Amino acid sequence: MKLKSLLIGLGLMAGVSLAHAEEPFKVGFVYVGPVGDLGWSYEHDRGREEMQKFFGDKVKTTFVENVSEGADAQRVITQLAKAGNKVIFTTSFGFMNPTIKVAKRFPNVVFEHATGYKRAKNLGTYTLRTYEGRYISGVTAGLLTKTNTIGYIGAFPIPEVIRDIDATYMGAKSVNPDVKLKIVWANTWYDPGKETDAANALMDQGVDVLVQHTDSPAPLIAAQKRGVRAIGQASDMSKFADKAHVFSVRDNWAPYYIKTVQQVMDGTWKSQDFWGGFHDDMLQLSSINPNLPADVRAKIDQTYQGVKSGTIQPFKGPITDNTGKVVVPAGHTLTDEELAKVNWYVDGITDKVPN
CATH class of the missing domain: 3.40.50.2300 (Response regulator)
Structure with a gap:
């Protein structure tokens, strides 16, 4: 009985999930401005909030605001990858080269870069018309x-x-x-x-x-x-x-964030160049x-x-x-x-x- 109790405590008995298997799916965001800019970064963060609300406890989001385009961006993106985020959205054109550098180092993380044009197997791009x-x-x-x-x-x-x-x-x-x-x-x-x-x-x-x-x-x-x-x-x-x-x-990012995170969770995500506009209510x-x-x-x-x-x-x-x-x-x-x-x-x- 003591052995059985020990195995249960360690999560090693059949049918018992390990604690980390129940952890929420982590998603990170990097913003060039403050979330209170009432413009670009504000709307990306509204999209993040709506995506978080859609998934509830299944997803945990993190954002970093006021990130300079360049070496600072590469440091922040790297930290988010090391912190266990499975998807990282980098939301400004100047984050393009830092994102592709970090994506090469973390092939099991999905990266999505807004407004750029460089892609990789684990890096997609998205923008609005x-x-x-x-x-x-x-x-x-x-x-x-x-x-x-x-x-x-x-x-x-x-x-x-x-x-x-x-x-x-x-x-x-x-x-x-x-x-x-x-x-x-x-x-x-x-x-x-x-x-x-x-x-x-x-x-x-x-x-x-x-x-x-x-x-x-x-x-x-x-x-x-x-x-x-x-x-x-x-x-x-x-x-x-x-x-x-x-x-x-108005930029409406929520539909794209919800769709992309769902695809990654389902294992159906593929790198692409996505453009949204008035047709799909993203403008x-x-x-x-x-x-x-x-x-x-x-x-x-x-x-x-x-x-x-x-x-x-x-x-x-x-x-x-x-x-x-x-x-x-x-x-x-x-x-x-x-x-x-x-x-x-x-x-x-x-x-x-x-x-």
Whole structure:
């Protein structure tokens, strides 16, 4: 009896599960900004929370916020792998090389990197078709502007931001042939002070509709103070500028996080390059302002339906860049692989792509 009791205590009797077999499935997240940025990292964390709620006690999540893109990211990702996380989501473009380095060291861990293009057997990529939202933003800005000058606050000149600038301008140009686009680089994903400065610099140049590719509501707040319009980024930013806010393009990551974790738990996960958009509700137009003119609201709805259904394809040729080169021939629509490497401005944008 003593031996039987000892074996039961050690979990070695048939039908008795070892303690570690009952431990929750661990999932880690790495964020470039604070979860309170009210933009990009905030929405990734909302997706994490919804995924956690979906699985309940079966899953335990961990996140690390404010992680610099570079050596610090590699250290954090390594720590999460060593801590027993079975899936690790790294959620910023600058985490791409650190993620692939760590993935090589931990072949039994699944890694998922947002917005990048490097993959491996245990490393997949995922992103949103944010250019869909930018195209609608451009159409709206082109209709609303009275100065024929709209502005774009860029974070860093990576393919995602460059193609979204192009989509914004092409959308605006489709309804306003006289529109001009001015760009200011904040050189940060999240810094309310720098984002405010960028917004004011654009408004000083006559911009009266702002589009942002940074993560705080600071540009919206600055726009409201100066009586111009602005479009929210990543999350619903309407509460920060009730008059200036046009709408926000919200990122909805929860469906992807739930699906991916389930696949890993089931043993069906395979490395892939995933793109989500309006079609699968991973992009959403949030809080369209009722103070918009009726014709503008109607055009927003029409453009949204066209983009969602695929009848409007922003990167369908012919498209010429601003050096006169045909970058998308007639009859061709950029593939996802090509979209991931856009490094040119479309014809009509007078700036040069930064190195």
